[in-house]
Amino acid sequence: MCGRFTLIRLSDFTNLFPWILPPDQPAQPRYNIAPTQAVAAAPNKTQPKIEYFHFGLIPSWAKDAAIGTRMINARAESLSEKPAFRTALRRRRCLIPADGFYEWRKKTDGTKTPMYIRLKRDRPMAFAGLWDEWQAPDGSVIPSCTIITTQPNELLRPIHNRMPVLLREDHYHQWIEPDEVDPEDLLELLTPYPANQMVAIPVSNVVNSAKHESPDCIKPAKDELPGEPRLSSAKGRRGKASAMDQSMLFPSDP
DNA sequence: CCAGACGTTGTT
DNA sequence: GTCTGG
DNA sequence: CCAGACGTTGTT
DNA sequence: GTCTGG
Numbered sequence A: 001m002c003g004r005f006t007l008i009r010l011s012d013f014t015n016l017f018p019w020i021l022p023p024d025q026p027a028q029p030r031y032n033i034a035p036t037q038a039v040a041a042a043p044n045k046t047q048p049k050i051e052y053f054h055f056g057l058i059p060s061w062a063k064d065a066a067i068g069t070r071m072i073n074a075r076a077e078s079l080s081e082k083p084a085f086r087t088a089l090r091r092r093r094c095l096i097p098a099d100g101f102y103e104w105r106k107k108t109d110g111t112k113t114p115m116y117i118r119l120k121r122d123r124p125m126a127f128a129g130l131w132d133e134w135q136a137p138d139g140s141v142i143p144s145c146t147i148i149t150t151q152p153n154e155l156l157r158p159i160h161n162r163m164p165v166l167l168r169e170d171h172y173h174q175w176i177e178p179d180e181v182d183p184e185d186l187l188e189l190l191t192p193y194p195a196n197q198m199v200a201i202p203v204s205n206v207v208n209s210a211k212h213e214s215p216d217c218i219k220p221a222k223d224e225l226p227g228e229p230r231l232s233s234a235k236g237r238r239g240k241a242s243a244m245d246q247s248m249l250f251p252s253d254p
Numbered sequence B, D: 001c002c003a004g005a006c007g008t009t010g011t012t
Numbered sequence C, E: 001g002t003c004t005g006g
Helices: A010-016 A065-070 A083-091 A169-175 A183-187 A239-249
Strands: A004-007 A030-033 A038-043 A051-055 A073-075 A093-098 A100-106 A112-119 A125-135 A141-150 A198-202
Touching: A004 A093, A038 A125, A051 A065, A083 A093, A083 A125, A083 A183, A093 A141, A093 A169, A125 A169, A169 A183
Parallel strands: A051 A141, A073 A141
Antiparallel strands: A004 A030, A004 A100, A038 A051, A038 A093, A093 A125, A100 A112, A112 A198, A125 A141
16 A cells, blocks of 8 residues: 655656656655645646646545545556546556655554655656546536555565555656557556565654654654664674665666 | 446455 | 446 | 544524 | 544
């Protein structure tokens, strides 16, 4: 699942992919984008451009905008079967740029630790998204979006049973192609991103509240394990962790 | 034909 | 809007 | 996603 | 427990 993420440097994204125009107004760094808030995304229009969408898809037929709070994600495996998402997959896709995302890892005692997940390379990512437009009772049109999820890769599996679909950079263009595309071809793009190109970092629970919006949200926290001494020397259970860290530091790029 | 649903997650 | 169920 | 609220009637 | 709000 993916219900929180960051977008700290949108300009990095639009500089890397200049065929996507930047937004009308310069974007402020975001460290804790939550459902119902504004999400920057590039929809499949002739000239892709960053626009803002309510996080949580509100289908055009919805009677109430509140349905959006439960439509923040769409399962890739069932996209083409679900009436609410089927048409959007064919006609209303978007790229959702991000610097990283959060997942809450459940510990054995039931408490949760927020983890921040980002690419090892200093580079933005983009989620596969769908969008729609809903007309409010007052006549105003509310654009909204949802993030497609898939099975977790090896990095995410110990953390959560779902993860957002991160598109490959060489698939960005195809995903927001404005003309009709065979949905089968699109579904092939929705696979788990390679784990060896990502890192997961425990962070403090500052991020838990959607009201908190600061760099503290991504500040690394000590990963407290049950029984672990507070001030540990370089003793014990180091080997495995550092072996993991090594593999994370030197990814094999495509 | 009309009526009614249309979603995900996680937990049980 | 579009699909399923009756 | 997590945090936080969760209700009606009737009387003043 | 379940729903709404951010």
